[in-house]
Amino acid sequence: MEDFDVSAWLGLLSQTTRFITLDTTAADGLIVERFEGREAVNDDFRFELDCVSASAFIDLKPLIGQPISVGIATAAGGRRYWHGIITHAASLGADGGLARYRLDMQSGLALLALRRNALIFQDRSALDVVTQVLADYPQLKVRTEVTTPLRTRPICTQYRETDLAFVQRLLGEEGLSYRFEHDQTSSDDGPGHTLVIFDTQAAQPTGAPAAVRFHRIDATEQDDAISVFSERRQLVPDQVTTASWKPDQVLSVAGTAQAPHDGNAPELPSLDVFDADRSGRFDTAAQAQHYATHRLDALRLPARTFRGQGAVRTLEAGKSYLLTQHPDLSGQSFVPLTLDHVATNNLGTALPHLRGSQTDDSTLGKGSYRQQFDAVPAGTPIAPAHRDRPLAPGVQTAIVTGVPGDTLTGTRDHQVRVQFPWQRGTAPLPGGLTDTMSQHLPQGHAPGDHHSGTWVRVAEANAGAHHGHSFVPRIGSEVLVEYAHGDIDHPVVVGQLYNGPATPPFAAGENSGANHPGTLSGVQTQTLDGQNGSRWVLDDASGQLRHSLNHSIADSQLNLGYLIDQSGNTRGGYRGEGFELITAGWAVVRAGEGLLLSGTARAQGQSTQMDAAEAIGQLKAANATAKRLDSAATQAKAGGLAANRAQTDLQQVIDPQQNGKYTGPVNGQASTKPSGSQRSGGDPVERFAAPAIMLESPESVALTTPNSAASFAGEHQHLTSQRDTHLAAGATLAAVSGDSASLYTADGGMKIIANHGPVSIEAHTDAMDILADQSVTVTSTTDSIQVLAKDKIVLQSGQSTITLDGQNITIACPGNFTVKSGTHEWLGGEGKAAQLEPLPQGLTQLKSDYPRSV
Structure with missing residues (x-):
């Protein structure tokens, strides 16, 4: 290492005449040696700053999160500034009295990447949601340039996403881009940079200066220039088609966007991107069309781009510039989408050799700046690349919420509101959190009522147009939630x-208190006030299979199979087997086509519904008996059995050999019994041809009541027995006929006996005959016999007569008249009128036609 005078370098650690300046209140004495940076539309900027300082003991901790500004001298004599916050700080070592540090500068968006959240936003547009999320970050200023109104989303969920990923996803779904603009001042007031959100229809801003020249880069040049600028072309999709299912209208909402056809391009197949990954995205076709358009705009951005290099220090990403002095592309306006910077400060030539340079600046002189960028032609719609939604993590549990005090809150389509355990707010689930960690959403998103989330569809085992299951979850129920297409918003x-x-209503197993291992299954409903409603139980106990349908109103039950008592989830005592219908209220059986009640079993149920062969055979025999008795009574001049006609009509209705059968196919299926191995082709299936009711049993039939019983027939009432018929009355037996009455026995005698009380036989308006083929005996065992007549009594045997006529008695005989007596006295004449019992007069004449119903 070369020797150097540290004191000489201390004079260099001043920013007064520096090419690159650094402004931060977090640390004094830091001078930028060099920096590299990258800016882009739809991405955060990031600058890596290598700095030197006379202090080797700068505390790095206070630097993190502090605002920082970097300026670079421009050709016009001013400065170009970038503002951000320090997101990373590192010490690169020290040698003697000088030390190196590396600082990373980013926008306030870097903070969004560090917070992962779970929130639900309701009835807001994507831009409203983004604005609310960004409001929690004072390190960001936000400006919107969105010209097209966005659709309102019933629900927008951020689940286990960072705020940055969530914001970028929402902007991408709506075709909204963003760029950064930096205040061109070194002031410490505010964040110094603005996040600008714009759509494809927003006006593209023009840079300053608006024109940049294509020229070589030389130290003698006074103006900045671009030294490399070339055009690039790429094959991209030419069409986007999207579709989304809208279940409330049973409709697919679709949209298509297609790029204009280039007549000079070769004929290629349609390069269509079909996007139909989830339902419920669009309410209208216009929304689907809008999505397809900005999705195509994003895909076609690489179709024509420019790659450039130069040293234009005022160039900004997302702004439009006019290119001049280019041999081929002069007059072209372009918008940089990505912009890479590298610059070195004018600190002299010996400084990098203090410890060895951290980067290779052999191609970049001191106090120099270079850039590289990718751009698109001005006017090109700029849309962000599509970002896939994160897939929902399987199934979750939630609690059904609704109107406070109600038992159930839902829609016509059985949709409900739910609240998840991870929702925070004023009314979280028990044990949940109320602090949302958001200054701009302090009330949170857990209201615990009918405002929670959105209406959630309920999947049923069977659901169709006016048919299917219907089990709407009650408020407070815990439900299992899945997500359509893995979409957290659905x-x-x-x-x-x-x-x-x-x-469970039929709990079993450990800690249940049940006396069975779990043989009971079924459905138990509950009234809105929490009382038991209806119950359907299937009991699968071995050898004791049972179905039970119960209703708490009037304790109504329908029990089938093995009949037992049941209390809650406990199986009770044995009550029988078969079929049982119980109710404490009224019971009605109505059959519009006829009813058969039969006690005759069919082996393994092998028969048809209205098979009443035994009963029909009995009716035929009874009809034959009645006809024979009718013939005998008629010959004996007794009253006939006119009601036999009705029995014959009944037999015609129910007898399958007459009208009691189906005569043709029923709903397209043959109405004949199986024949051999075939399902049809045999005898016709029985049915009643009229709504008759038949009660049949191979054994006895009893009708009993401790009170009165009534039987009424609008026409005839026919009673026939193959053997004896008995009528017994504990008190009075009265038989009344509106016309005539006849008692006839074909074989055997007839007795009329009154054990106590008189016997009276009266003919009120006509004569009375007592006829016998043999003798007639009239006996009074303890009293007298009186024969009374108003006018005359004639006693005749053979040719002899005794006539009592008024005052005369005439005895006539062709032979001897003999009077035998122990004594004989002839007294004088005497007369006394017969005391006759009067008969009723003026009796009501009954109508011959009686009403059948009233």
Whole structure:
């Protein structure tokens, strides 16, 4: 190492005449030796500053985060400034009285990369969200030059993204770019640099000076110049097509943007970029078109670019400049997109040899500046490159929220609001955080009510137009949430979960208190006030399979299979097997086409629905019996069984050999029974041809009630038994006929006996006949027999008669008249009128046609 006079160098550590100046309040005595930097549209700037100082003991800690300004002398005699904050500081060593340090300068965007957050923004545009995020960083000034209104997003979620990644993603999705503008002053007031957000329709600013010349770079030249400027072309996509499914309208919203065709270009296939990665992105076709347009603008930026080198110290990224004095491209205006800087300070020639230079400046003299840039023609729409959304991390759990005090809050389509455990705000989930760490969003995004998040769709096992399942999660329920296409802004509830306070209705296993290992499954609903509603239980206990459908109203139950009692999740005592319908209220069975109640079993259920072969056979036999008895009664001049006609009509309706069958296909399927191995081709399937009701049993049928029972028929009522029919009444038995009555026995006798009380047979308006093929015996065992007539009594046997006619008695016989008596007295004449019991007069004449219903 060469010897040098340190005291001589101390005089050089002054910025009064320096090519590069450094301004920071964090440390005094730092002089920039050289710097390299990079600026770009849609990216943060970063400058690496190599500095020297007379102090080898500068405390680096206070430097981090402090504002810093770097200036460079311009050809016009002024200075070009860059402002930022110190994001990195390192000591590069010391030798003697001089020390080197390296500082990194970036914009306030560097802070955004250091905060990772989880936030939900509701009903705001992407620009509104970006502005709110940036408001937490006073190190950034923000200006917007957005000419097109942006769509309002129902929900915009930042989940485990850095603020920088989140902001850049939102700007990219809306086609918004950004650049930095630096205050051209070394003032320490404010951050000194402004983040400018603009869209493709915003006016492109012009640099100062507006024109730059193409010329060699020489120390004798007074003006800055560009020494290298060349054009580049690249093959890029020529079309973008996008589509997004809109479920609330069952519609795909699409848009297409296509680049103008170049007639001089070779014929190539369509280079289309099809983007349809997620649903719900667009509400209108105009929004889809806007997205496709700025996506195509971003893809076509490399189609025509310029690469340049020079020493124009006032060149800025994102501003327009006119090129002059170029042999081929003069008059072309260009906008730098990336700009790389390198400069060395005018500190003399011996300083780099203090410890050996950290960089090779052999091609760059002291007090010099060089640059390299990539640019696009002015007027080219500048849009940011597409940034893919981070995929949502699998499934999450959330709690359903809603209107305070309500049990359920939802939409017509069964959408609900949910709140996640990671949401912070005024009403987080139990144990959650209220501090959002944001000065501009102190209320957070966890309201704990119907304002939480957005409406979330609920996936059902079956969902269609006016059909499907319907289970809307109640407020307070824990739900399982997935994300459509992995998009954090499109949550979908895919299930509900049991937890500590929410136990299963049929809990089993450890700590459940159930007396089974988990044989019960099903559904238990709950009323809006928290009471039990309806319950469907499937019991899979071995050999004790059971279905039970219960409702708490009127304790209504439908039980099938192995019947037991059940209390909560506990299986109770045995109650039987089969089918049971119970209700404490009213029960109705209505069948518009007919009803069959049968106690006849079918082996393995092998039959058709309305197969009533046994009952029909019994009805046929009963009909035959009734017809024989009717014929016998008619021949004996007793009243016939006119109701037999109705029984014949009934048989015609239910008998499959007559009308009781299907006569053609039903809904396209043959209505015949299986034949052999074929599913059809046999006998027609039975059905009732009229809405008849049939009750049939191979054993006894009983109808009982402790109260009264009534039976009514609008026409005939037919009662036929193959053997005996018994009518028994504990008190009075009364049979009343509106027309006539007939009692007839075809074989055997008939008895009318009154065990207590008289027997009375009366004919109120007509004659009465008592006929017997053999003798007639009238006996009074303890009293008298009286035969009374108003006018005449005639007793006749053979040709002999005794006539009692008024005051006369006439005895006539063709043979002897013999009177035998122990004594014989002939008294004088005497008469007494017969005391006849009066019969009812003026009885109501009943109509021959009775109403069938009232």
